Amino acid sequence: xxxxxxxxxxxxxxxxxxxxxxxxxxxxxxxxxxxxxxxxxxxxxxxxxxxxxxxxxxxxxxxxxxxxxxxxxxxxxxxxxxxxxxxxxxxxxxxxxxxxxxxxxxxxxxxxxxxxxxxxxxxxxxxxxxxxxxxxxxxxxxxxxxxxxxxxxxxxxxxxxxxxxxxxxxxxxxxxxxxxxxxxxxxxxxxxxxxxxxxxxxxxxxxxxxxxxxxxxxxxxxxxxxxxxxxxxxxxxxxxxxxxxxxxxxxxxxxxxxxxxxxxxxxxxxxxxxxxxxxxxxxxxxxxxxxxxxxxxxxxxxxxxxxxxxxxxxxxxxxxxxxxxxxxxxxxxxxxxxxxxxxxxxxxxxxxxxxxxxxxxxxxxxxxxxxxxxxxxxxxxxxxxxxxxxxxxxxxxxxxxxxxxxxxxxxxxxxxxxxxxxxxxxxxxxxxxxxxxxxxxxxxxxxxxxxxxxxxxxxxxxxxxxxxxxxxxxxxxxxxxxxxxxxxxx
Numbered sequence: 001x002x003x004x005x006x007x008x009x010x011x012x013x014x015x016x017x018x019x020x021x022x023x024x025x026x027x028x029x030x031x032x033x034x035x036x037x038x039x040x041x042x043x044x045x046x047x048x049x050x051x052x053x054x055x056x057x058x059x060x061x062x063x064x065x066x067x068x069x070x071x072x073x074x075x076x077x078x079x080x081x082x083x084x085x086x087x088x089x090x091x092x093x094x095x096x097x098x099x100x101x102x103x104x105x106x107x108x109x110x111x112x113x114x115x116x117x118x119x120x121x122x123x124x125x126x127x128x129x130x131x132x133x134x135x136x137x138x139x140x141x142x143x144x145x146x147x148x149x150x151x152x153x154x155x156x157x158x159x160x161x162x163x164x165x166x167x168x169x170x171x172x173x174x175x176x177x178x179x180x181x182x183x184x185x186x187x188x189x190x191x192x193x194x195x196x197x198x199x200x201x202x203x204x205x206x207x208x209x210x211x212x213x214x215x216x217x218x219x220x221x222x223x224x225x226x227x228x229x230x231x232x233x234x235x236x237x238x239x240x241x242x243x244x245x246x247x248x249x250x251x252x253x254x255x256x257x258x259x260x261x262x263x264x265x266x267x268x269x270x271x272x273x274x275x276x277x278x279x280x281x282x283x284x285x286x287x288x289x290x291x292x293x294x295x296x297x298x299x300x301x302x303x304x305x306x307x308x309x310x311x312x313x314x315x316x317x318x319x320x321x322x323x324x325x326x327x328x329x330x331x332x333x334x335x336x337x338x339x340x341x342x343x344x345x346x347x348x349x350x351x352x353x354x355x356x357x358x359x360x361x362x363x364x365x366x367x368x369x370x371x372x373x374x375x376x377x378x379x380x381x382x383x384x385x386x387x388x389x390x391x392x393x394x395x396x397x398x399x400x401x402x403x404x405x406x407x408x409x410x411x412x413x414x415x416x417x418x419x420x421x422x423x424x425x426x427x428x429x430x431x432x433x434x435x436x437x438x439x440x441x442x443x444x445x446x447x448x449x450x451x452x453x454x455x456x457x458x459x460x461x462x463x464x465x466x467x468x469x470x471x472x473x474x475x476x477x478x479x480x481x482x483x484x485x486x487x488x489x490x
Contacts, residue, residue, distance in 0.1 A: 003027040005115050005125035007101050007349070010039020011082065012385045013131030015060070015400040018089050019407045023415075029123065030091065031115075033100040037092070038082035039133050041075055046159040047185035049075035052177060052291055053395045054233040056219075056226060060085065060397055064226050066219030072208045072292070103350040104128055106380060111421050111490075113381065126420060131385040132348035134396075134466070135339040141173060143315055150317040151331040156182060157339070163332075165189040171320055171328060173312070174336030175201055177291045182336060184295035187305050194306045194328050196320070199288070199454045200281045202262045206292035237394045238472060245286030246469040249442035259285040269297035278309050284448030288455045289394075341466075342368075342459040346388070353379035354423070363388075368465040371429040372482055373399070374406050380423040383407065388465040389436045392475040399468075405479035410487065419489040428486035439469040 003025050006013045009032035017028055036042045051058045055068040058078075065081050073081075086092050100118040107114055113128040138157040140146070146153075154160050156178045169192040172183060179195070180203060187193050219226040244254040262285065270276045279297065281288075300307050310322040319329040339345065346368060351359040357378040363369070370376050373390025374383055384390075385403055392398045414422055440446065445457060445464035457464045468475055 001112065002029045002123065002125040004029075004127040004129060005113065005123060006030045006129040006131055007104075007115075008032065008039065008131030008133060008385075009034075009037040009095050009097070010041075010131060010133055011060075011396065012039070012133065012400050012403075013129070014082070014085060014089070014091055015404050016129045016131055016383065016385060016407065017091050017094060019404040020411075021089065023408065023411050025411075028094045029125070030095045031099045031101055031117075032095060032097050035097050037086055037095060037097075038079045040135065041078040041082055043157060044075060044159070045161060046156050046178070046182050047189075048181040050181060051075075051078055052181075053237065054229075056229045057233045057237065057395045058397060061230065061401060063088070064219070064223075064230075066226060067216050068211055070208060070210055072206065101349050103352070105352045106354055106382075108354060111380070127381045127383070128351075129383045129385060130347055130351070132345070134341065134345065134386050134391065137340040137344040137348065139337050139340040140335065141337045143173075143312055145315040146333075148317050149315050149333055151333060153333045153335065155335045155337070165332065167191050168332045169330045170194070170332040170334060171196060171330045172334040172336060174338065175199065176336060176338055177201070177289055178338070179336040180291045180293045180296045182334070184293075184299045186334065187299045187302060190304070190332070192304050192306075192330075194308050194320075194330070195300070196308050196312060197278070198311070199283075199452065200279050201288060202259070202281050202285050202290045203265060203293050203296055204258065204262050204290060205265050206294050208292075208294070234393075234395070234472070240290065241286070241394045242471055244444075246440070246443045246467065248284075248286070248444035249447045255285055255444060255448070258290070262290070266297055269294075270301060272301065275300055275307065278307055281453075283450050283453040284444050286444045287448060287450035287453035288457070338456060341456045345386070346459075347384065351379070351382070353382065364460065367433065367461060368459055368463065369429065369433045371424040371432050371486070372406055372478065373468055374403055375422075375424040375429075375487075377424055377426045377429050380421050389432075389468050391466050392468045392470070393472045398472050398475070402475045402479045405476060406482065409480055409482065409484070413484040413487070414489060417489050421490045422487045424487050428483070436469060437463075440464060440467075443467075443469055 004020055006016050009030050013030055020028055034042055050072050054071050055073040059065055063085055102118050103116040105114045113125050115123040138155050166189045168190045170190045171194045173196045175197040243251045244258050248255050266276055299305055310324055313321050313323045319327045321327045347359055368388035370387035373387045390399055392402055457466050459465050
């Protein structure tokens with residue numbers, strides 16, 4: 001039997017493992033369905049892949065990397081960073097790759113989790129952690145005829161490095177954050193590119209560039225230097241997301257300022273007024289995750305690139321037909337259609353808790369909820385790292401470190417009580433849900449106009465239940481000071 005099983009070997013799962021090892025819990029198994037660690041930075045390999053949060057912020061605060069090559073590091077550097085962290089904290093020996101989890105069931109009598117693998121093997125653990133990521137289940141669009149397409153189909157999350165794009169006639173469906181990075185790179189290679197846009201995205205300028213060697217030296221040898229850079233970027237993101245988006249009611253001017261910045265960026269980069277009109281969102285800034293780029297908008301002004309805003313009717317073996325009957329002949333279809341967040345990812349596999357409660361079914365029939373974005377009533381000894389109301393700010397590492405602090409306080413309380421089982425009480429869970437709901441009422445999701453956003457922030461119930469609507473500092477403070485008696489111990 002394992003003391004803890006963690007499902008997912010990305011940054012969230014590694015953070016949970018580090019927290020456990022700090023508490024002298026070493027009998028850990030980390031299960032990963034892919035063939036390597038790093039989560040999204042292992043899976044994604046598409047051209048132009050880079051972090052969309054400045055590198056000094058998109059990293060563990062306790063494990064800074066002074067040698068990022070750019071302000072926004074390319075994907076391979078994040079993968080190397082993950083490998084370095086795993087090596088330093090001796091995590092790899094706990095990992096089992098190419099291992100898919102199908103189900104986890106709480107054994108009330110034995111007070112353990114039975115974790116069922118796709119191979120039929122059943123593993124037993126006292127504690128279960130899910131770190132399967134928010135964006136881990138690629139979504140293929142339900143377009144009539146897509147299965148008949150005779151050319152090459154590539155999803156951005158399953159990129160084929162062996163396929164030669166040069167000279168191809170390509171279509172790209174989707175204009176989310178991934179497309180903002182991918183479109184300029186694909187356009188450099190193909191002979192023709194048609195981008196099918198359902199919903200335009202707000203794009204703000206990207207202050208990017210190589211990090212000079214003297215700065216890297218300062219980051220490596222003057223600890224406060226990198227901390228100061230992290231603090232400055234964190235403050236910028238806090239203003240952009242937490243203040244301008246989550247506190248929209250109280251800070252409309254901040255939100256409007258961000259929108260005006262994005263509009264000015266578009267106007268400066270796209271001279272054609274009709275093209276600008278097509279690229280201008282008709283929803284409030286922040287309804288979808290905003291993104292940063294200096295190359296996305298200018299790409300659409302190139303002769304061989306076409307922005308198509310007419311809806312797709314169907315796909316034929318050699319092309320795409322829009323509802324007005326026009327057909328674009330292509331030989332390559334690129335899908336930037338995102339991830340199945342609320343239907344397939346919460347949770348990513350079946351989890352059955354106390355009294356036979358099925359987590360996915362319960363969430364969908366009631367409301368998506370998790371106390372402090374971490375635990376759920378009727379699910380003892382279970383920590384959900386990708387949960388409703390857990391994502392704090394724009395950098396996922398803030399969320400990870402908030403949850404690590406919560407874990408440390410919770411397991412510390414169990415150690416003092418000399419108990420092995422915890423479960424969050426119903427009343428604190430309900431009070432937290434009510435508080436999050438009340439605070440979200442001030443956000444752009446409910447006070448702005450998100451009707452045309454088609455945003456993954458909203459679930460089936462029409463709730464924006466992904467983000468925690470509190471300042472990052474507040475979330476971190478609460479993670480280390482929540483009432484210990486909010487949990488029942490046995």
